[in-house]
Amino acid sequence: MTVKLGVPSKGRLMEKTFDWFAERGVTLTRTGSEREYAGAVEGVEGVELVLLSASEIPRELARGRIHLGVTGTDLVRETLVQWDQKVEPLAELGFGHADLVLAVPAAWVDVDTLDDLDAAAAAFRAAHGMRLRIATKYHRLVRDYLRDGGVADYRLVDSQGATEGTVKNLTAEAIADITSTGETLRANHLKVLDEEPILRSQATLFRSRSAVQDERQRATLAGLLERIGL
């Protein structure tokens, strides 16, 4: 049996992952037509490349269907309950940097900290008869962060895309989203709270703790990890 390595199937994340492995003597390539998700591995025997959507990689690792996978820390922490018992981070790859942050309208000059957000949420609920809405797709991470921060009187609304536009469209009062430069936030008249980000994420190589390994796979895995210097 081969060792399965899951890599994001498109975009910069895929290219950068290919580069990272190439620098360490392992060549990953896509094969077949542009649209076909098939790949090949050269430089080490017995490893199979599986191209997947970055958001599916955490789950595939947790189920043990792939042995290794490259994805963002944000997706692993959001998708997997008790993530550290299911996967082990082996290496941070140094790209795909993004912070999960809470942002509010820049016009909220009175809100800079979680303490302020909590006070604003209380007043907002009293004035509008509804909880202050925060749009995000990272429900678990944001909820845990706000619980630790002791923020009450808010509620999360789901937003799978164009989250920065929700405030202007009156479907949320604040947002929690991934940002790398903050430019989109600024363009949408939002500002990041003056707090530690909810999470600092980057592309990371994870090992599944549940994928079954026979003798040969164990040897292959050890060989691959040695090859890439881990």
Add this chain to the structure above:
Amino acid sequence: MSRAEARDLAARFCAAFETAGAVPVDCDILQSAETLLDLYGEDIRSRAYVTQDPALGERMLRPDFTVPVVEAHMRDGAEPARYTYAGEVFRRQEDDPERAPEYIQAGYEIFDGRDAEDADAAVFARFAELLAEWELTPATGDIGILSAAIRGLETSERRRSALLRHIWRPRRFRALLDRYAGRTPVPATRTALLEAANPMAAAGPMIGRRTEAEISDRLVALREDAAEPPLSDGQVDLIETLLKVSETCPYALQHLRDMEVDLPALRPAVDRFARRCDRLAAQGVNVDTLDFEASYGRTSMEYYDGFVFGFSAVRRPDLPPVATGGRYDALTERLGQGRTLPAVGGVIRPDLLLALTEDRG
């Protein structure tokens, strides 16, 4: 332990509650997510299962019976009323996967505003009686004493309400107390904001539902708060001393009576505690050995705002409490949109009792 056994035990408890004057009540498993979210906040999502109905919208598998029982009572009940129920509740266990995601609860609720302490005692005494054979350790508390202390603090109304709002979030409560006492530095952003001649100058366009007037109101509030003198060390000490009260009821009562000298606002709440002790004794509870902890129920029981209690198996610290309950007037007030509806009650988990029986072999 089988489900049938748990069901039988629950039925036995319900029958006992019926003997005590309760009417059986049946509740839907699918509850309005909107109602529960509005009451308990976003945290309920991490504890309850949410499902979608194309016509009814988001539904939640009932995480407890409190809300549906209160709703049923408000719909067609007349005061005073006593109810009993039994059935499955559903809880997601993200942080404790070894705990059961569904289990049976048997409960007893009293809606009676005539003598609140008597109703408190009636619920606790019935529970103590029914649970006697399992050698459990009861604990009691009273959130009403802590809130009375906060209401009596010598500080602004705004600070008192902020503290009251965070009674159930001890970490935030602590942070607020430290800030009001001047023990933590004011954030740089706050100082800059208060020093700005026109804070709105660089605000940019107004977007979203929160209005400029709301922002101005908060700026006024922040300026007033900055001018407010710090909460004195004596006042902070009072709250800290109060939170540490943990002894048997008679000693706790003595201790609280002593504290009244420095904090007279405590008196009505301590009077209620004293009266509850009398009512408990009258119902056959040995108050002299009953534990009272002033901070009991603060972390897990939001919306319990008076008497709180729990029964735990000391030999099995890994298990959650076998029975819990308390007074939840604040919850009924919110559900009844301002209509007051004094209510006290509690639930028992037969599955945990059966596990304890098995332990004994």
